[in-house]
Amino acid sequence: MARSRALLDLSTRLMNVCLAALCRGGSLDRAEAVLVDAIRLGLPPDVVTYNTLLAAHCRAAGLDAGLAVVHRMREAGVSPDAVTYNSLIAGAARRGLTMCALDLFDEMLRSGVAPDSWSYNALMHCLFRSGHPEDAYRVFADMVEKGVAPSATTYNTMLDGLFRAGHATNAYRMFRYLQRVGLPIGIVTYNTMINGLCRSGKVGYARMVLKELGRTEHAPNAITYTTIMKCCFRYARFDQGLETFLSLLEGGYISDAFPYTTVISALVKKGRMQEANAYCELMIQSGSTLDNACYNTLIHLRCQEGKLDDAFELLKIMEEGGLESDEYTFSILVNGLCKMGQIKAAEKQIWSMEMMGMESNVVAYNCLIDALCKSHEVDAAIKVLHSMKLKDDFTYTSLVHGLCKVGRYHMASKFLRICLREGNNVLASAKRAVISGLRSAGFKNDLRKVRSALYMARLLRS
DNA sequence: GTAGGGTTAG
Numbered sequence: 031m032a033r034s035r036a037l038l039d040l041s042t043r044l045m046n047v048c049l050a051a052l053c054r055g056g057s058l059d060r061a062e063a064v065l066v067d068a069i070r071l072g073l074p075p076d077v078v079t080y081n082t083l084l085a086a087h088c089r090a091a092g093l094d095a096g097l098a099v100v101h102r103m104r105e106a107g108v109s110p111d112a113v114t115y116n117s118l119i120a121g122a123a124r125r126g127l128t129m130c131a132l133d134l135f136d137e138m139l140r141s142g143v144a145p146d147s148w149s150y151n152a153l154m155h156c157l158f159r160s161g162h163p164e165d166a167y168r169v170f171a172d173m174v175e176k177g178v179a180p181s182a183t184t185y186n187t188m189l190d191g192l193f194r195a196g197h198a199t200n201a202y203r204m205f206r207y208l209q210r211v212g213l214p215i216g217i218v219t220y221n222t223m224i225n226g227l228c229r230s231g232k233v234g235y236a237r238m239v240l241k242e243l244g245r246t247e248h249a250p251n252a253i254t255y256t257t258i259m260k261c262c263f264r265y266a267r268f269d270q271g272l273e274t275f276l277s278l279l280e281g282g283y284i285s286d287a288f289p290y291t292t293v294i295s296a297l298v299k300k301g302r303m304q305e306a307n308a309y310c311e312l313m314i315q316s317g318s319t320l321d322n323a324c325y326n327t328l329i330h331l332r333c334q335e336g337k338l339d340d341a342f343e344l345l346k347i348m349e350e351g352g353l354e355s356d357e358y359t360f361s362i363l364v365n366g367l368c369k370m371g372q373i374k375a376a377e378k379q380i381w382s383m384e385m386m387g388m389e390s391n392v393v394a395y396n397c398l399i400d401a402l403c404k405s406h407e408v409d410a411a412i413k414v415l416h417s418m419k420l421k422d423d424f425t426y427t428s429l430v431h432g433l434c435k436v437g438r439y440h441m442a443s444k445f446l447r448i449c450l451r452e453g454n455n456v457l458a459s460a461k462r463a464v465i466s467g468l469r470s471a472g473f474k475n476d477l478r479k480v481r482s483a484l485y486m487a488r489l490l491r492s
Numbered sequence: 493g494t495a496g497g498g499t500t501a502g
Contacts, residue, residue, distance in 0.1 A: 117493095181494090218495045252496080291498055295499090358499050362498080397500050460502075463502095
């Protein structure tokens with residue numbers, strides 16, 4: 031009896047290994063079929079079986095698919111454990127469903143399943159990414175208080191979160207602290223640091239950390255180089271960025287679409303469409319799964335080439351492939367339509383976006399405002415601006431420039447002051463346009479008000 | 493199961 035029990039356990043373990051391999055390879059259907067066969071043969075699935083399937087479903091189809099697996103496991107008399115909840119929380123985090131993640135964590139506590147460091151990590155990650163650093167810090171404190179030891183992932187998540195919250199200096203200090211006390215530092219830590227330092231404008235520090243990485247036993251990977259590439263493009267080191275890409279390509283180190291999308295969009299921005307097209311071909315041929323970012327990059331290229339029909343054809347292919355257009359897709363299309371002078375169509379695109387219940391898309395609106403200003407329809411642009419829930423530096427820069435171009439300096443100065451009062455800013459060229467316009471028109475009072483508003487804004491920022 | 497990619501102003 032004991033012997034057959036042990037044999038059954040072994041078989042379940044083998045089945046789990048098999049399921050995990052199928053899930054990893056993306057053959058979810060075959061994994062499900064294996065489970066059906068196993069049950070028919072009298073082989074009982076355990077919590078690991080269901081957790082494996084759950085993680086795969088969650089990743090492929092989202093949180094609801096994961097919850098459906100929980101339902102199935104309960105029906106089979108298997109109780110969810112910490113890994114089950116961790117996968118669900120991670121699934122919620124991936125799709126930015128912060129409230130769901132918090133609810134799942136609560137449910138975990140209520141059902142008496144003790145959270146481990148993974149649970150806390152996933153929750154912290156989710157809170158940082160959704161812009162709630164204070165809550166993330168609280169989760170960390172809670173974790174320490176409960177006696178759950180922070181792992182390497184916890185520290186990496188914290189470093190990334192500090193950068194995202196705008197605390198680059200604190201992140202840097204924490205990194206040095208981890209090194210000093212001998213806490214685990216690996217390639218993920220280095221990549222997080224290099225990316226965070228680059229994005230917060232501390233390129234010198236980024237270079238220093240990169241050099242340090244070269245002296246460790248940790249090998250830089252494709253993620254390290256993609257980060258460096260992006261940093262080069264950002265700081266006008268185009269050739270160096272392209273070289274980085276080429277060395278990745280020639281070395282055969284590219285295993286997904288990330289480096290392609292990075293280099294293609296940089297090329298499109300430079301107007302080097304032939305090379306962009308060549309790398310699109312390579313990306314498609316490479317056999318990497320094309321996700322939203324890839325399609326958006328391809329659509330953007332077509333739009334910038336003025337091939338709107340091709341762009342919409344790509345959109346159709348993307349949607350038929352089961353991908354949903356997102357905020358990037360819409361901004362890219364609205365921008366493309368605007369640049370081709372099809373402002374009415376762009377407005378319609380924004381309408382359909384609103385109908386779909388998409389979050390207010392600042393970028394798409396900004397493109398429309400810019401296009402209206404460029405065709406001297408500033409009053410229409412102002413009307414659009416008033417309908418926007420969220421405005422940013424781009425919104426006001428376009429409008430202020432547009433108003434100056436048609437000589438409406440009083441109105442331009444009014445919007446410049448509103449903008450500064452809201453804590454936004456405009457490009458220096460827009461400020462100069464307002465000031466020189468007011469001066470030439472002799473609007474002394476407006477000039478005084480704008481100067482004082484600019485001075486106040488500078489004080490508040492420093 | 494923590495790190496990298498995609499959109500807008502001059």
